[in-house]
Amino acid sequence: MAYINMLEIGIQIEKLHPIFVHLPIGTIVFAFLLELYALKKPSESMDEIGKLALSFSLVCAILSFASGWFLGKSGDYEPEMLSDHKWMAAFFVLANFLLLILRIGKIHWFKKVYLPLFGLTLLLVGVTGHLGGNMTHGTEFLFTPVQGNYIVITDIEKAKVYADIIQPIFDFKCSSCHNQNKKKGGLIINSQKGILNGGDSGNILDSFEGGPPQLLTSLSLPIAHEDHMPPKGKIQLSSEEITLINWWVDQGSCFDCFPKDLKRSKKIAEVLIGLEQDTTALAVLAGEMDFVSADKIKELQARGIPTYPLAKDNPLLSVNLSYNKKISSEQLNLLKGVAENVVELNLGYSNFSDTLSPYLKKFKNLVKLQLQQTPITDETIEKLKKHEWLESLNAYGTDMSTSSLETLKKLKRLKVLYVWNTQISEIALEQLAAVNPKLNFGIVADSVFAATTVEGPIFVADNNFFQEQLKVKIESYFEGVSIYYTLDGTKPDTTSLKYREPLILNESTQLKAVAHKTGWALSEITKEDYTHVKFKIAEVVLSPEPHEKYPGKGAVTLADLKRGSTNFVDGNWLGYEATHMETVLELKEQSEISSISVGALSAPSSWIFFPVGAKVWTSLNGVHYKKIAESSFPKEKPSTEVNTDFFSINFPKTAAKFIKVRVNSPLTNPAWHPNPGGSSWMFIDEIIVN
Known part of the structure; x- marks a missing residue:
């Protein structure tokens, strides 16, 4: 009976271990700080407080050791590590006891060993706490990098269901116990073997x-x-997890399957798609930045600094100071708040x-920097060595030389480098290409840069669709330009x-419209379709449903009078593979x-x-249908441009x-495509009836 009562008491004490375990750590540190203070300002009161702190620390250490002893009998901990933890805890209790004896007894050699023993005691409590933390949270808990086992999924179809989707959930929510x-x-859940062993x-x-x-x-x-x-x-765990x-x-x-191998409902498909992340520089930066107020942008524009949202x-912002021969430090300082x-x-x-x-x-998040035909040297390039996001650098016609090679090697994200008519050697470019094989060099003829565009x-219009009439304004970022346009789809010129x-x-x-400025080349054509809508759609039924990755807003997408952008994941497109x-x-x-118009996207x-x-x-009744028209559309010519059309x-x-x-x-990619015959996509955003 006495044994049973003691066992019951032990079971209760073990539950108090998480409380007791922190007390000796705090009290022994407090006692040490008191000793340091007493060295500078000794007094009888400080002597008594020091004894009391050590006494309380010893009591807490004994309670922590006792509760931990019973907790260790649960069988939930790795025996070898538990043994190390127990021994360190026992040594800590002993060291605390010896400190108190020395403090009370004041033996003649007290001062010689007291502080070194105190240092050893602090070391023991640190090691004991570390071992206890390893048992509770895992051996890598303290020193694991911030990202831990975090998996970045950019394409859900290429992710492994267990390793990339399920195991990370177990790692972050279950493996600490x-x-x-x-x-x-008796369960290990941070490995396939542990899960199967149960x-x-x-x-x-x-x-x-x-x-x-x-x-x-x-x-x-x-x-x-x-x-x-x-x-x-x-x-x-979240509801999605x-x-x-x-x-x-x-x-x-399954432990080796991919999402495509398993059946999935619409809800599962949505959750899986939500795991995908856009890891491009612009996407990451856009997610981290706060918006700049419209008033601030207007202020910069009014001060002669063309600044526009990307x-x-x-x-994210784009700033264009090209051809400005009066850039000053004052002007650049104005950009400090939005840099x-x-x-x-x-x-x-x-x-x-x-x-x-x-x-x-100040512009530490630059992705694209244009310095062509400026009087810069390697000194300017050296300032870019910490621009980790830089992907495109145009140094055409500058005095950049081979001395900039080491700086360029540090730009790990650099994808495009224009170095025509610079002092950098071909050997240096070969060395750079060896370090960054994905880097493209914009080494082009002078004629490419001869004309300024x-x-x-x-x-500027309220919408791309209208029922009665629509007002459209045409504007340009540049001053002193003339704009020419056509309304019949033909190519505009001067x-x-x-x-x-x-x-x-x-x-x-x-x-269609172009901008022209004397002495400059004609701009690229800006094109937009504005569609008159005579009839409103009451209901839309789709067959088949679009691909689960690109469902738009469902069937209503075809009749919501909202054009999709050139970004096919903007939620306004129905995608069919x-x-x-x-x-x-x-x-x-x-x-x-008398007509049907279909809005579509091309992004080869x-x-x-x-x-x-x-x-x-x-049909008049929705049952009996009569075919009234069939049309073939023009074949696409080889291109890499993204376009929308009706x-x-x-x-x-x-x-x-x-x-x-x-x-x-x-259905398939055309013969001229880099992957001919591959399964192609079709994206539709609107169908207009007139």
Whole structure:
């Protein structure tokens, strides 16, 4: 009976170990600080306080040792490490006891050994605490890098289900209690072998009496339940993490499979896609930066510093000071408040020099820097050695030499380097290429840089779609330019219509415009489709559904009157891989129609191509359909540019309430593509009925 009572007391004491274990650490450190203070200002009161601190530390050490002794009998800890921890704890208690004896007795050799023994005691408590932490959190807990076992997934289809998706969840949420050093319940969960071996209750992936596996049961129990995992007080799994683990277990708990090997519901597909991360420099920086106020940008523009957001709803900025022969330190200082947001800085053909180069340090997040035809030397290039995000550097026509080689080697992300007409040698470029094999050198003929080109104009309108009329403004970032435009889709030049005032559009129009400045080359063409919408769509049905990666907003995407951008992941595109798209559009009321227009995207580098044709059927009742039109669209020419366009199918006026449209995909990449025959994509954003 006495044994049972002692055992029961022990069980209660072991639960107090997490409380007791921290007390001796704090009290022994406090006692040591008191001793140091007493050396400078000795007094009887300090002597008594010192004795009291050591006494309290000893009591706490004994309580911690006793509670830990009982806790160690649970069998949840690695025996060898537990033994080391116990011995260190015992030595610490002994050292604390000897300190107190010396402090009270004041033996004549007291001063010679007291402080060294105190130092040894502090060392012992540190080692003991470290070993205890290793048992609780794992041997690498203290010194593991911040990212730990964090897995970055850029393409979910290439990720391993267990190693890249499931195991990281176990590592961050479960392994602190179930590792090689602390096997709570006899279970190790941070390895495939440990999971398959199971714990005291058997394999956690096995089902019992027809119920779900132990793993799923533990995760689904109420948090207050004693068998809920992780236990109350620990970081809990998110609903998405529990969903993924349930999916993995339901699909057979495979350890070498990929997502494509397993069945997945729409919900699972959404969760998996959410794991993907865009790791490009611009994406990472955009996620870290705060937005710069519109007023601040306008202020910089008013002071002669062309500053613009890189894209709509994007905190990153582009600054263009090219051809400015009056750049000064005062002007660059104005950018100090937004320098971290600036990722593109164009200083080409300006007076920027080595004297002003120290200001480049403020622009630490530059991704693209243009210094062509400026009086800079290696001194300026040296200022870039800590610009870790720099991917493109244009030093054409500068005095950069081979001395800049070491700096360039440090720019690990550098992808494009323009070095034509510089002092850098071919041998140096070969050495640089060996260090950075992915680097492309912009070594081009002088004629490429002979003509200076202005930026293309920009269009400002409320929407790309209108029912009555639409006002469109055409603007340019540059001063002193003339803008010429066409409304019929033809290529504009300086003989085309000259822009003088906002345009009023009353019908569907493909607007093209160029900017021109005397002595400069004509800008690239800016193009936009503005579409007149006569009939509103009441309902849209898709067949088949788009690819789970690019579902847009569902069927309504085709009738929401919102054009997708050139970024195919902006949420406004329906993506189809190697398959045609078919949809049924229901008008609000029966009407006479004469054309269908399909909005599409082309991005050959991403295997996305325009549709190759379309067929149209109409119906009055949604049951019986009659084919009224079929059209083939022009074949795409070799290109790497990203474009959007509308493709129209015209036919005689036909009464209709329901319109069935089949948009034909090319299905495979064309022969001119770097990967001919590969499964291609088709992206559709709108279908307009007129």
